[in-house]
Amino acid sequence: MTTRRSGLSGQPMAIIALCMLGVLVLLAVLAPVLWGEAAVKANPDAIALPPSAEHLLGTDKLGRDILLRTLVASRLSLVMAVAATLMGLCAGLLLGAVPAVLGARAQRWFAGVINTWLAFPVLLVAMLTVVLLGTGATTAVIALALTMTPSFARLAQTLSSRVGGSEYLAAARMLGVSRRRQFTRYVLPNIAEPVIVNVTSSIGGGLLALSSLSFLGVGVQPPDFDWGRLLSEGFGQVYNSPVAAIGPGVAVVFAGLAFSMLGESLAGQLRNRENRKAPAPRRLGPAPVAAGQAETHQQGPAPLLEVDGLSVSFPGPDGWIRPVQDVSFSIHPGEIVGVVGESGSGKSVTMMSVAQLAPAGAAVTARRLRFDGDDLTGLTQAEAGKLLGTRVGVVFQDSLTALNPALRVGTQLAEVPRVHLDAGRKQAQAQAVRALDDVRIPEAGRRAQQFPHEFSGGMRQRALIAMAQIGSPSLIIADEPTTALDVTVQRRVLALLRDKCAESGAAAIVVSHDVAVLAELCGRILVMYAGRVVEDVDIALLPTPERLAHPYTRALVASLPDLDTDRGEPLVTIPGEPPDLSQPIAGCAFAARCAFATSRCETETPVLALHRHGGRVACWHPQDDTAGHEEGGA
Numbered sequence: 001m002t003t004r005r006s007g008l009s010g011q012p013m014a015i016i017a018l019c020m021l022g023v024l025v026l027l028a029v030l031a032p033v034l035w036g037e038a039a040v041k042a043n044p045d046a047i048a049l050p051p052s053a054e055h056l057l058g059t060d061k062l063g064r065d066i067l068l069r070t071l072v073a074s075r076l077s078l079v080m081a082v083a084a085t086l087m088g089l090c091a092g093l094l095l096g097a098v099p100a101v102l103g104a105r106a107q108r109w110f111a112g113v114i115n116t117w118l119a120f121p122v123l124l125v126a127m128l129t130v131v132l133l134g135t136g137a138t139t140a141v142i143a144l145a146l147t148m149t150p151s152f153a154r155l156a157q158t159l160s161s162r163v164g165g166s167e168y169l170a171a172a173r174m175l176g177v178s179r180r181r182q183f184t185r186y187v188l189p190n191i192a193e194p195v196i197v198n199v200t201s202s203i204g205g206g207l208l209a210l211s212s213l214s215f216l217g218v219g220v221q222p223p224d225f226d227w228g229r230l231l232s233e234g235f236g237q238v239y240n241s242p243v244a245a246i247g248p249g250v251a252v253v254f255a256g257l258a259f260s261m262l263g264e265s266l267a268g269q270l271r272n273r274e275n276r277k278a279p280a281p282r283r284l285g286p287a288p289v290a291a292g293q294a295e296t297h298q299q300g301p302a303p304l305l306e307v308d309g310l311s312v313s314f315p316g317p318d319g320w321i322r323p324v325q326d327v328s329f330s331i332h333p334g335e336i337v338g339v340v341g342e343s344g345s346g347k348s349v350t351m352m353s354v355a356q357l358a359p360a361g362a363a364v365t366a367r368r369l370r371f372d373g374d375d376l377t378g379l380t381q382a383e384a385g386k387l388l389g390t391r392v393g394v395v396f397q398d399s400l401t402a403l404n405p406a407l408r409v410g411t412q413l414a415e416v417p418r419v420h421l422d423a424g425r426k427q428a429q430a431q432a433v434r435a436l437d438d439v440r441i442p443e444a445g446r447r448a449q450q451f452p453h454e455f456s457g458g459m460r461q462r463a464l465i466a467m468a469q470i471g472s473p474s475l476i477i478a479d480e481p482t483t484a485l486d487v488t489v490q491r492r493v494l495a496l497l498r499d500k501c502a503e504s505g506a507a508a509i510v511v512s513h514d515v516a517v518l519a520e521l522c523g524r525i526l527v528m529y530a531g532r533v534v535e536d537v538d539i540a541l542l543p544t545p546e547r548l549a550h551p552y553t554r555a556l557v558a559s560l561p562d563l564d565t566d567r568g569e570p571l572v573t574i575p576g577e578p579p580d581l582s583q584p585i586a587g588c589a590f591a592a593r594c595a596f597a598t599s600r601c602e603t604e605t606p607v608l609a610l611h612r613h614g615g616r617v618a619c620w621h622p623q624d625d626t627a628g629h630e631e632g633g634a
């Protein structure tokens, strides 16, 4: 708000518009009080007089001063325009923005309503309203509101679809924030600015439309009068006193200009904002499901998280794109597991699907998905998300988009105790400050009152860890929690995550494309390639690459520079490109880039199987002990 005001104060057009609006508001407040009586009282001695020093715009057929009537009419004209715009805005927000928190089906349904409404010509809607409700000021306001509703709805729909797909709204859903709060605290504040710009310009347009309705005789009816009504009366005496129509005409143009100029100035402030669009959903056949049967679990303590045969598909132009296929793994209480792989290998989509935060449009299937004794298979994302509640905490990759820019950091953290622990406002706020203090944010009390943009990247990331921790989850999913940070801050954030897990006994899954990051943090890593887990291996084996089994894991580790790397030599890279996931892949997806591939690799997909190094490998030719694996493995 402050930024906008200081920005506007530097724009001459905005200053002029604000002055003009100030004059209009003063007139609307004072004119009816000062001249209300004179403007309506007939004066038989001054009928239809031309302009004079006493009556600057002359008088009407009943001897009333036209200038005074024009000034007094400013209240009704402005109130009607503002009322109609606000009614249209409220209806538009209900239709366009509320569905953002209701889910994909509601969004589609409401989009249909808006499209149909937009297809009706504005004039037809206005006339229909007048026919149904009769003429009058109220009818004119309702008619105008009805014509404004679909355009507000379309604007709100476009803007809120961005917020609907944001990580901070996903995080709020995850925390169980009610839909009403999601709407009022997450959607509305983030679409407010462009909506306000539109509302401002619409009031100007509304004034013109209402004046036209009154001018045509279907708006304000005598003895009431607005500028349109006065314009119509002025036209009646245009041959005797042409000035009679000029006063109200100038008033309409003056007010319309003031609102339009203000709207234009506000729009100028927002013009550089990024404008992304959500892709349109498509209809396809059923999503692909991983074949096979659920693995019965091995002996030992029960895992906290059990994932078997997880597949995620997205609708693409030529059918389903399958970025995650038949992924199986389990995590035990207190364990920290890393997930590594090249960009696009499906790490984030896999883990977000486990957290029930798969992107909109994703079809998620699994043979088994169990968390802490609860079976999530077959539940909808909303049902499973509810079941997980605060038991899973998520640290998102981009701390700037994962935090609501319109809310203070402390308020966002306080949502969890407020929603899940029924804590009062003060108690929740105190808990939020403690959580920030816990992740070593200095002056936590003061910082809790700040907005995300006032935090440094490292502090925001720590605030996200505090947010993921505040509900005491038994599993934390961290999606590239340190990618955007420099090496020193990165180390501190990772150490913090490790300490927090050790303190609380929580397990963690940490997604990264950097094996070195994971080596510092995890006990085990899952290596992903083209949407599949190709190796599940103890981190202790990383320093001895000859004990790693999958050629891809070896290549990944070999591509890591260390202190012994010859700086004169180019860094080792993995030749070739990952496959196109929108096309079916026959055999091993890594075969085209693998030096050990045989004809079998090109036709048969290797199965992830227990391996002699204590982990699991999906490869027909594991490199640590080829013969041993080929006999007993897959």
Ligand SMILES: Nc1ncnc2c1ncn2[C@@H]1O[C@H](COP(=O)(O)OP(=O)(O)OP(=O)(O)O)[C@@H](O)[C@H]1O
Residues within 6 Å of the ligand: 314, 321, 323, 341, 342, 343, 344, 345, 346, 347, 348, 349, 350, 359, 360, 361, 513, 581
């Ligand atoms: N909403 C979506 N719609 C369609 N495809 C998607 C969507 N989200 C992700 N994908 C696709 O899924 C694949 C895997 O994406 P994912 O983000 O999981 O990769 P990643 O391994 O985490 O990569 P990075 O390290 O770059 O984050 C990518 O090819 C991506 O294009």
